Amino acid sequence: xxxxxLFFVLFISAFAYTQENDTIYxxxxxIEYDTVFVKxxxxxxxxxDQRPGYRKRTFRPNTDFSFLLLGGVKQISSFxxxxxxxxxxxxxxVLLRRNVFTPEMSISLxxxxxxxxxxxxxxxxxxxxxxxxxxxxxxxxxxKFLYFTNEHNEINVPLNFYYTWKNFSPxxxxxxxxxxxxxxxxxxxxxxxxxxxxxxxxQYNFGYTTGILYQNNRFGISLEYQHHEFLKMNFWNRSAxxxxxxxxxxxxxxxxxxxxxxxxxx
Numbered sequence: 001x002x003x004x005x006l007f008f009v010l011f012i013s014a015f016a017y018t019q020e021n022d023t024i025y026x027x028x029x030x031i032e033y034d035t036v037f038v039k040x041x042x043x044x045x046x047x048x049d050q051r052p053g054y055r056k057r058t059f060r061p062n063t064d065f066s067f068l069l070l071g072g073v074k075q076i077s078s079f080x081x082x083x084x085x086x087x088x089x090x091x092x093x094v095l096l097r098r099n100v101f102t103p104e105m106s107i108s109l110x111x112x113x114x115x116x117x118x119x120x121x122x123x124x125x126x127x128x129x130x131x132x133x134x135x136x137x138x139x140x141x142x143x144k145f146l147y148f149t150n151e152h153n154e155i156n157v158p159l160n161f162y163y164t165w166k167n168f169s170p171x172x173x174x175x176x177x178x179x180x181x182x183x184x185x186x187x188x189x190x191x192x193x194x195x196x197x198x199x200x201x202x203q204y205n206f207g208y209t210t211g212i213l214y215q216n217n218r219f220g221i222s223l224e225y226q227h228h229e230f231l232k233m234n235f236w237n238r239s240a241x242x243x244x245x246x247x248x249x250x251x252x253x254x255x256x257x258x259x260x261x262x263x264x265x266x
Contacts, residue, residue: 061098061099061100062098062099062103063096063097063098063099063265064095064096064097064098064263064265065094065095065096065097065263065264065265066094066095066096066097066220066261066262066263066264067092067093067094067095067261067262067264068092068093068094068095068110068112068259068260068261068262069090069092069259069260069262070090070091070092070093070112070114070257070258070259070260071088071089071090071091071257071258072088072089072224072255072256072257072258073086073087073088073089073255073256074086074087074089074116074253074254074255074256075087075254076150076251076252076253076254077251077252077253078122078251079120079122079150082120082122084119084120084150085119085120087116087117087119087120087150088116088117088119089114089115089116089117090114090115091112091113091114091115091154092112092113093110093111093112093113093156093259094110094111095108095109095110095261096108096109096110097162103164104163104164104165105161105162105163105164106161106162106164106169107159107160107161107162108158108159108160108162108171108173109157109158109159110157110158110160111155111156111157112154112155112156112157112158113153113154113155114153114154114155114156115153116150116151116152116153116154117151118149118150118151119150120149120150121147121148121149121150122147122148123146123147144185144186145183145185146184146185146186146196147183147184148181148183148184149181149182149183149184150181151182152179152180152181152182153179153180154177154178154179154180155177155178156175156176156177156178156207156226157175157176158173158174158175158209159173159174159175160172160173160209161173162213167214167215167216168212168213168214169212169213169214169215170210170211170212170213171210171211171212171213172208172209172210172211173208173209173210174206174207174208174209175206175207175208175209175226175228176204176205176206177203177204177205177206177207177228178202178203178204179201179202179203179205179230179253180200180201180202180203181200181201181203181233181235182198182199182200182201182235183198183199183201183235183243183245184196184197184198184199185197185199185240185243197237197239197240198237199235199236199237199240199243200235200236200237201233201234201235201236201245203230203233203234205228205229205230206228207226207227207228207229207253208226208227208228209224209225209226209227210224210225211223211224211225211257213261215261215263217263218262218263219260219261219262219263220260220261220263221258221259221260221261222257222258222259222261223256223257223258223259224255224256224257224258224259225254225255225256225257226253226254226255226257227252227253227254227255228252228253229251229252229253230251230253231251232244232245233245233251
């Protein structure tokens with residue numbers, strides 16, 4: 001019995017020493033991060049600061065110089081009261097635009113020139129109903145009012161502020177307006193009876209504008225509304241003198257414009 005017990009102990013001991021040890025594999029995941037610079041619309045993401053989720057934006061302003069073709073319709077309150085329809089006109093312009101503060105915000109300064117052909121005249125009638133609310137003075141000679149034409153030219157100097165979202169840029173601003181009108185009178189003189197004189201008014205005024213611009217690369221299209229108002233006008237003729245006009249309800253100018261923009265420097 002002791003032999004069998006001794007043999008069993010020796011067999012178990014030998015079996016234990018003959019077992020191989022298990023191998024344990026440890027895997028380590030190593031991830032390398034590359035440094036990426038992203039430049040878009042004047043924004044540079046600087047990876048110098050490695051804090052998670054941190055993006056430092058460096059603003060680089062862009063300047064754009066554009067040429068404009070303009071067309072549209074307008075309505076002037078005094079001519080509208082005389083049953084005038086919408087007046088059609090066309091113009092050209094230039095625009096210098098630059099980003100300020102952020103890539104989405106920009107400011108522009110430009111110049112626009114318009115020509116508005118005649119489509120209506122306020123004429124003299126016996127009762128003078130269509131000149132009600134218009135008062136004339138400062139003319140020392142006897143004069144007969146003939147007609148007031150709505151043909152005129154304009155120069156605008158607009159200052160606009162934009163906010164860009166994708167390709168759309170709504171904007172608003174203000175402009176300095178220079179307008180020329182003509183009014184015709186018949187004036188009696190010692191040498192030439194019933195001579196017709198054209199009195200010209202060169203007026204300066206301020207107005208406001210609002211609109212939206214769609215820009216795709218170098219081409220753009222805009223829809224714009226402009227408004228300004230005269231309370232009085234000074235018409236002048238070198239030979240006949242001055243005529244001052246005061247408007248009872250104001251001489252209001254409303255314009256609706258379509259513009260085509262061609263960017264020359266982008």
